């Protein structure tokens with residue numbers, strides 16, 4: 001039994017009844033692991049520049065794919081990739097890479113197959129070093145991350161967060177310009193400019209995107225959410241865990257119910273964005289239309305090579321001839337999907353009917369709407385979300401310049417890159433439209449029955465919560481790795497100057513929710529908390545059955561409920577799908593290197609969960625005087641998941657992503673809000689409770705940093 005032992009409870013301040021899910025306890029890394037961690041991180045060192053270390057250069061030059069073909073299991077991939085190299089048909093270095101472009105995608109997928117088929121770690125590593133300076137850096141970083149999370153030899157190895165590898169996806173052109181300036185000037189003149197100051201040995205750029213005067217985006221007041229570095233990185237990481245081009249059938253990371261997760265994950269993020277809109281007095285998320293798009297978007301971002309991200313003008317007409325091909329595609333896919341939902345089945349490639357009138361079919365629907373390789377009929381149902389992104393991003397239409405008459409040179413808009421799409425309000429508008437399909441689908445399922453919803457032996461007497469408070473705090477992001485090395489630095493392979501960007505980030509005070517229950521019997525239950533707005537933007541109270549579409553799952557945990565009266569005490573830090581932050585890669589590198597040399601330990605633990613949701617974004621900003629939200633509390637009987645939690649999760653810490661071994665229960669994701677829930681269904685439930693909460697925002701004066 002994996003109950004927490006008493007001392008751990010006292011220590012962690014959690015109730016003894018929590019069924020602990022950390023199946024894999026923190027582990028101390030051994031020398032083999034540490035060496036891999038150090039090796040692989042070194043590859044990202046100033047990725048826009050060629051390798052600096054003589055040792056690495058030697059490996060790069062001496063390794064050959066074709067001479068080592070017996071060290072790879074996929075000979076086809078090696079042959080195809082070697083041909084691409086020999087014919088000079090790789091995407092050139094320094095230009096933007098776009099996974100949605102079919103030619104770029106072909107190269108990326110082939111390279112992934114090369115790396116993935118390396119029979120041992122040394123082959124994987126040598127291949128990576130060999131290709132580091134040949135392959136386009138955007139493509140390289142993308143494929144390396146996908147390979148690191150999927151290759152059996154690199155499980156648990158920390159991939160550097162993208163905001164440190166490519167800060168230009170996260171900071172606008174002005175910030176990056178200042179960064180280059182202070183990188184050259186050092187401490188000189190740092191106090192001369194208003195945006196910079198020196199802090200110990202670091203040059204810091206003070207930044208607050210909300211007040212950048214050069215952007216006229218309509219939802220600028222929510223930028224702290226849509227442009228949050230961790231959230232955008234999470235979206236990218238999640239994609240790398242479940243790349244639409246990678247099937248779950250050739251493991252080791254299976255794509256367990258990926259379609260269902262795709263729906264849930266995007267619904268959560270879309271709804272959280274809605275909460276931020278309401279917090280800032282904006283309207284409901286508009287659904288994207290097929291005639292024109294009201295909201296334009298200028299990201300202010302510039303690719304590392306100096307090409308600005310394209311701007312979408314306001315009121316863009318998409319019913320123009322140049323968009324008609326993609327728009328027709330979208331309309332066709334949508335029609336087919338809607339027909340399938342209404343008919344009750346989709347048709348697979350082989351003509352077989354797949355029933356949609358079952359709760360499990362959410363996975364099929366999710367696969368179809370993502371248009372991933374596990375879709376039953378990719379050609380027929382297409383790739384709805386990605387087609388929308390291509391249409392609005394425009395770069396596939398624009399891509400008429402080819403390298404070697406083969407590789408399109410494109411300028412992806414923010415919405416087309418996984419690491420930047422959440423910045424564009426159109427992302428949520430697309431999702432608003434796509435989520436309608438899921439709602440339509442769920443309307444054909446029977447409503448949840450009383451037997452499923454109720455646990456008559458459990459009575460929630462009341463719910464209490466701490467005051468919910470959000471505020472902004474400063475975060476310092478290290479952008480040094482993207483700044484060019486001078487001659488001295490390149491000789492010692494080290495940065496002399498450290499450049500940080502100071503940015504406000506939304507966060508919330510740790511809070512506890514207490515659920516007072518009376519249970520007639522002792523039993524194992526699942527407790528779930530959901531957050532939803534109480535009023536819409538016009539001030540109308542949102543009825544429960546419509547709020548189903550707005551809920552954000554705040555927490556879920558398995559609990560051993562004792563007989564009698566009891567208080568379930570849950571801290572906001574308990575949610576195991578959230579993380580505080582990813583370590584800085586520089587920190588990880590130093591720690592691993594030190595541990596390798598016998599100085600200190602390197603612990604592999606869950607705190608670095610690759611697809612963890614930032615804990616500080618659990619609560620929306622709210623308002624200064626308090627903003628009303630509904631906190632729904634539901635207690636259900638425990639149903640074991642298909643794969644026992646943590647089973648098969650390899651001890652080297654895969655975090656079990658995608659294996660199904662991270663599901664806590666056998667319930668569908670989002671249960672009971674996975675189908676519309678009406679007031680009459682919950683009226684008599686003793687195990688369901690609606691608690692009114694206020695979310696308070698505490699304005700902070702500009703925090704003064706020691707100078």
Ligand SMILES: *[C@@H]1O[C@H](CO)[C@@H](O)[C@H](O)[C@H]1NC(C)=O
Nearest residue numbers: 074076077080109110113250
């Ligand atoms: C091997 O690589 C080729 C070319 O990329 C790919 O088509 C094939 O699916 C790969 N096979 C496996 C088993 O991954």
Ligand SMILES: *[C@@H]1O[C@H](CO)[C@@H](O)[C@H](O)[C@H]1NC(C)=O
Nearest residue numbers: 202478480481495498499586
């Ligand atoms: C930022 O990263 C660089 C390496 O890229 C490192 O030299 C520097 O010390 C880091 N700064 C901080 C504050 O960690």
Ligand SMILES: *[C@@H]1O[C@H](CO)[C@@H](O)[C@H](O)[C@H]1NC(C)=O
Nearest residue numbers: 208210211472473504700702
């Ligand atoms: C950003 O700047 C605006 C205007 O000066 C200010 O009101 C806001 O508090 C700043 N945000 C943070 C978190 O510092």
